[in-house]
Amino acid sequence: xxxxxxxxxxLERLNxxxxxxELKFFGEHQVLxxxxxxxxxxxxxxxxxxxxxxxxxxxxxxxxxSYLSRYTHRVAIANSRLLKFNDQGVxxxxxxxxxxxxxxxxxxxxxxxxxxRRFLIHVLPSGFHRIRHYGxxxxxxxxxxxxxxxxxxxxxxxxxxxNKDSAIDNTKAQQDKVHEPVQATYICPDCGSPMLIxxxxxxxxxxxxxxxxxxx
Numbered sequence: 001x002x003x004x005x006x007x008x009x010x011l012e013r014l015n016x017x018x019x020x021x022e023l024k025f026f027g028e029h030q031v032l033x034x035x036x037x038x039x040x041x042x043x044x045x046x047x048x049x050x051x052x053x054x055x056x057x058x059x060x061x062x063x064x065x066s067y068l069s070r071y072t073h074r075v076a077i078a079n080s081r082l083l084k085f086n087d088q089g090v091x092x093x094x095x096x097x098x099x100x101x102x103x104x105x106x107x108x109x110x111x112x113x114x115x116x117r118r119f120l121i122h123v124l125p126s127g128f129h130r131i132r133h134y135g136x137x138x139x140x141x142x143x144x145x146x147x148x149x150x151x152x153x154x155x156x157x158x159x160x161x162x163n164k165d166s167a168i169d170n171t172k173a174q175q176d177k178v179h180e181p182v183q184a185t186y187i188c189p190d191c192g193s194p195m196l197i198x199x200x201x202x203x204x205x206x207x208x209x210x211x212x213x214x215x216x
Contacts, residue, residue: 007050011042072130076122083107090115102189 017023018038025032032038057064077092084091089111096104110118124130136145188195 002054003050003052006052007046010050011045015042071122076119084109085112 014023032041081093082090083093089109091107091109092115093105094108096106099106133139133142136142136149138145187193
């Protein structure tokens with residue numbers, strides 16, 4: 001199914017590009033500039049089975065999911081990671097997830113065109129979504145599906161019983177929590193002593209540049 005879907009989409013886009021005059025032919029392929037010759041050339045491609053290259057990842061699907069999950073709610077690189085921009089290129093900070101040392105952050109300098117190329121790899125094409133929902137929460141019928149599901153599942157008597165059980169569980173959990181010994185939130189990696197949180201400070205919100213704009 002993946003092979004046939006890819007074949008159809010590829011040939012449709014190829015034909016659209018030809019009709020729009022976006023394809024240029026040179027050398028021995030100049031004959032394809034004729035519409036009849038182009039149709040004769042593309043017709044056999046609609047019947048053969050295409051082979052879609054897809055192989056098993058080296059580190060398994062968990063590594064792929066871990067990599068993709070870093071970009072679901074953010075851009076490929078934040079402005080705070082950009083350290084320097086000059087004639088030599090762009091210097092930025094990156095995190096080595098394979099490094100087991102205390103400071104996994106490193107610096108890298110790339111030429112400007114190479115930096116832009118790598119950045120655009122993380123930009124999705126038009127029509128693609130970072131997160132796509134399936135089933136009941138699918139965007140095409142989410143409102144009607146969830147409304148119908150609530151009508152089928154919600155029962156006043158059962159809802160009251162659930163709320164009552166939830167209140168009992170919460171009370172029991174709070175009582176158990178009172179008798180639990182206080183444990184250290186963090187352990188110092190150097191001396192091994194417990195580190196307790198005494199006070200938390202809110203993060204200062206700094207003005208940020210609009211997405212896609214990289215300040216020099």
